[in-house]
Amino acid sequence: MQWTKGWRDRVWSQLDQPWDLIIIGGGITGAGILHQATGAKLRVLLVEADDFASGTSSRSSKMVHGGLRYLKDMQIKMTLESVREREHLLKERRGLVNRLGFMYSSLESDHLPGWVFAAGLSIYHIMARQWPQRSYDVDDMRAFFPPLTAPGLRRGYRYIEANTDDARLVLRLLLESVSYGGLALNYARVDSLLKTRNGQVCGVVLRDLSGEVERQVEISAKIVINATGVWADELRGKIEREPRLRPLRGSHLVLAGNRLPLAQAVTFLHPHDGRPMTAMPWEGATIFGTTHVDHGSNLQTDPRISSSEAEYLLEALRFVFPGQELNFNDVISTFSGLRPVVNTGKADPSKESREHAIWFENGLLTVSGGKLTTFRIMARDALRIIGKHLGQIDYSLDTHALISIQPDGGILFGDLALPPAEQLRLLARYGPESTQLFNAAPPQDLEPVSSTPYVFAELRQAACTEGVIHLDDLLLRRVRLGLLLPNGGMELLPRIRAIIQSECGWDDARWEKEASDYAELWNRAYRLC
Numbered sequence: 156m157q158w159t160k161g162w163r164d165r166v167w168s169q170l171d172q173p174w175d176l177i178i179i180g181g182g183i184t185g186a187g188i189l190h191q192a193t194g195a196k197l198r199v200l201l202v203e204a205d206d207f208a209s210g211t212s213s214r215s216s217k218m219v220h221g222g223l224r225y226l227k228d229m230q231i232k233m234t235l236e237s238v239r240e241r242e243h244l245l246k247e248r249r250g251l252v253n254r255l256g257f258m259y260s261s262l263e264s265d266h267l268p269g270w271v272f273a274a275g276l277s278i279y280h281i282m283a284r285q286w287p288q289r290s291y292d293v294d295d296m297r298a299f300f301p302p303l304t305a306p307g308l309r310r311g312y313r314y315i316e317a318n319t320d321d322a323r324l325v326l327r328l329l330l331e332s333v334s335y336g337g338l339a340l341n342y343a344r345v346d347s348l349l350k351t352r353n354g355q356v357c358g359v360v361l362r363d364l365s366g367e368v369e370r371q372v373e374i375s376a377k378i379v380i381n382a383t384g385v386w387a388d389e390l391r392g393k394i395e396r397e398p399r400l401r402p403l404r405g406s407h408l409v410l411a412g413n414r415l416p417l418a419q420a421v422t423f424l425h426p427h428d429g430r431p432m433t434a435m436p437w438e439g440a441t442i443f444g445t446t447h448v449d450h451g452s453n454l455q456t457d458p459r460i461s462s463s464e465a466e467y468l469l470e471a472l473r474f475v476f477p478g479q480e481l482n483f484n485d486v487i488s489t490f491s492g493l494r495p496v497v498n499t500g501k502a503d504p505s506k507e508s509r510e511h512a513i514w515f516e517n518g519l520l521t522v523s524g525g526k527l528t529t530f531r532i533m534a535r536d537a538l539r540i541i542g543k544h545l546g547q548i549d550y551s552l553d554t555h556a557l558i559s560i561q562p563d564g565g566i567l568f569g570d571l572a573l574p575p576a577e578q579l580r581l582l583a584r585y586g587p588e589s590t591q592l593f594n595a596a597p598p599q600d601l602e603p604v605s606s607t608p609y610v611f612a613e614l615r616q617a618a619c620t621e622g623v624i625h626l627d628d629l630l631l632r633r634v635r636l637g638l639l640l641p642n643g644g645m646e647l648l649p650r651i652r653a654i655i656q657s658e659c660g661w662d663d664a665r666w667e668k669e670a671s672d673y674a675e676l677w678n679r680a681y682r683l684c
């Protein structure tokens with residue numbers, strides 16, 4: 156059921172039916188499982204308490220990567236799987252997952268000699284069956300990356316990874332799943348679990364949190380999947396299981412592209428503690444991260460950077476890019492994500508394994524941890540376990556991406572004079588079904604939104620067809636203006652209002668409330684204080 160006007164009521168009216176699967180959690184893990192399960196012709200419902208991708212899946216470092224650091228920690232299986240997934244996603248999600256060069260900058264202060272890194276990189280490339288590695292001397296590196304003027308620079312090692320827009324990747328998976336017949340509902344929280352007399356989970360109690368209507372329903376399913384990421388222990392607690400996860404916070408700074416202009420990513424070890432740091436070009440800006448600290452038990456939806464994390468990140472930036480004279484005024488926004496890792500009590504949080512965990516307890520299948528990059532593997536592992544309970548799963552419908560590229564390499568925006576790369580970007584994000592709307596857009600809607608890669612028509616497209624309930628859904632996840640524009644893009648609100656208010660069906664009072672809630676959220680969780 157497509158997310159056009161009135162879709163929520165239509166979905167709510169269909170909830171009371173026997174489901175094969177109910178997936179709780181609308182991040183990449185839940186979306187990945189929904190995608191494969193609908194492709195396998197299962198009757199599947201996904202529910203998300205907040206907005207789709209509002210948890211960790213819009214707050215990652217946005218890399219689709221093998222993860223060289225995991226190789227160093229001997230997480231071989233995960234590195235191998237991630238490298239293969241990266242290559243797969245680069246083909247299947249072209250335009251949304253994009254290849255990007257990385258330069259590892261070896262510094263005199265490093266505890267790790269450059270040759271060790273080079274040896275690791277060789278193994279990494281063998282895993283990917285590629286050999287694009289090159290090493291650079293200091294002069295070459297500076298020619299490649301003019302801001303890289305750290306005095307202790309020794310040598311650079313270049314390799315290839317990829318990056319993406321994490322929230323849009325989740326959205327694409329969800330929208331494609333919906334077109335295969337799955338249902339996905341945001342702002343619908345599972346408050347409790349239904350259980351049989353012998354304590355097996357057999358359904359959920361769901362409450363509407365959209366703020367538009369008060370309603371609650373009990374829904375049964377053969378299997379209930381807990382894909383709630385860092386919140387997974389909360390649901391496991393409802394079946395009397397002890398907590399197993401350790402929430403770790405990672406925070407990022409977003410800098411204006413012109414204050415730290417990078418054509419490719421730069422990675423290096425933090426001078427203070429030797430942790431790997433990455434400065435990466437993304438959507439016209441530069442993202443820098445990340446920290447890795449214990450978050451504690453207060454698992455709010457919108458975590459924020461602490462002042463010591465911000466200092467730690469700025470210290471590293473100033474060390475490696477001293478000529479840029481960066482300071483906190485150069486930071487446009489910040490964002491923090493919570494990573495669920497299985498708690499083994501290691502003193503250094505960075506040393507906990509990033510592999511995903513699956514536990515099947517009293518009929519509740521919990522899938523947590525892992526990476527954005529490996530969502531398909533997590534989904535496949537989950538379905539393999541479910542298959543034993545649901546009987547043979549039919550994988551005959553191939554759930555590949557729905558990007559239509561014409562045989563001559565041309566893309567579908569017939570009437571629009573858009574460069575091919577821009578057409579591919581729009582298609583990869585909005586799908587072939589969006590072409591009509593973009594083709595019908597008035598010329599002023601095809602103007603870029605300030606310094607970002609977006610055009611105003613994307614806001615209309617998202618408001619009409621992408622399940623936007625609140626303004627922050629649109630500005631922080633459907634498009635990422637809240638991360639990329641100073642002050643969260645607040646100065647653009649009058650123009651945005653003219654485009655989306657009627658599409659969203661909001662009266663003036665509702666608009667005022669949405670705008671003030673957005674400002675409050677942005678100041679609380681995304682501003683550098």
Ligand SMILES: Cc1cc2nc3c(=O)[nH]c(=O)nc-3n(C[C@H](O)[C@H](O)[C@H](O)COP(=O)(O)OP(=O)(O)OC[C@H]3O[C@@H](n4cnc5c(N)ncnc54)[C@H](O)[C@@H]3O)c2cc1C
Nearest residue numbers: 180182183184204210211212215216218345384405527528
């Ligand atoms: C700082 C950081 C950087 C990272 N960088 C990368 C990277 O560059 N590349 C990479 O591959 N991976 C990266 N990762 C890992 C990756 O982002 C996560 O593994 C992934 O996003 C987790 O997705 P998820 O769906 O499991 O959890 P989430 O995205 O958190 O989704 C869980 C959802 O469940 C919902 N929920 C909770 N309780 C309920 C309930 N009762 N009812 C309904 N819904 C509920 C929440 O609202 C939330 O939206 C990073 C992680 C962090 C923290």
